[in-house]
Amino acid sequence: xxxxxxxxxxxxxxxxxxxxxxxxxxxxxxxxxxxxxxxxxxxxxxxxxxxxxxxxxxxxxxxxxxxxxxxxxxxxxxxxxxxxxxxxxxxxxxxxxxxxxxxxxxxxxxxxxxxxxxxxxxxxxxxxxxxxxxxxxxxxxxxxxxxxxxxxxxxxxxxxxxxxxxxxxxxxxxxxxxxxxxxxxxxxxxxxxxxxxx
Numbered sequence: 001x002x003x004x005x006x007x008x009x010x011x012x013x014x015x016x017x018x019x020x021x022x023x024x025x026x027x028x029x030x031x032x033x034x035x036x037x038x039x040x041x042x043x044x045x046x047x048x049x050x051x052x053x054x055x056x057x058x059x060x061x062x063x064x065x066x067x068x069x070x071x072x073x074x075x076x077x078x079x080x081x082x083x084x085x086x087x088x089x090x091x092x093x094x095x096x097x098x099x100x101x102x103x104x105x106x107x108x109x110x111x112x113x114x115x116x117x118x119x120x121x122x123x124x125x126x127x128x129x130x131x132x133x134x135x136x137x138x139x140x141x142x143x144x145x146x147x148x149x150x151x152x153x154x155x156x157x158x159x160x161x162x163x164x165x166x167x168x169x170x171x172x173x174x175x176x177x178x179x180x181x182x183x184x185x186x187x188x189x190x191x192x193x194x195x196x197x198x
Contacts, residue, residue: 003154004186008179008197009066032172047126055169060119063176068127079159080120080133084168132158141166143194150181
């Protein structure tokens with residue numbers, strides 16, 4: 001059996017798609033934070049820490065939850081492999097601005113969730129995952145790396161399933177493409193298919 005993409009989620013342009021089907025949209029939201037809060041409420045994610053998270057973590061939580069909530073059971077050994085371009089620069093800029101505005105003192109609210117790894121950690125906590133997780137920074141979406149890394153995790157029996165993809169947020173520009181891969185019948189896990197789906 002081959003390694004396959006068994007489901008995928010896209011979030012961009014005020015829309016959420018699951019396996020290519022639009023499952024939520026909001027034409028009225030003018031900013032990312034307004035849209036992602038509406039998506040969180042729409043999907044009834046019930047995770048109060050969501051409101052303390054930075055934008056990147058909120059995007060990861062909604063995208064990851066859309067995929068994981070459709071499963072009959074979440075494998076506690078599912079690995080997480082995420083990537084983006086900007087790391088957590090979006091919240092870092094806000095943090096730096098608060099230091100400048102407050103004579104060298106920062107608002108604690110801005111640096112509670114400031115690392116990309118927090119997104120992985122919060123998904124792991126919510127879904128009780130005890131697994132390998134990694135967050136990589138690339139100049140652009142890097143499907144070859146994601147395929148190779150995910151394939152090695154599965155083939156080396158480090159994980160039977162991997163939640164993988166790209167989550168990018170900078171100001172009001174955002175794009176999430178997450179997928180679950182495992183050894184199964186389905187869309188072959190390769191660079192060409194990832195480029196089609198993103």
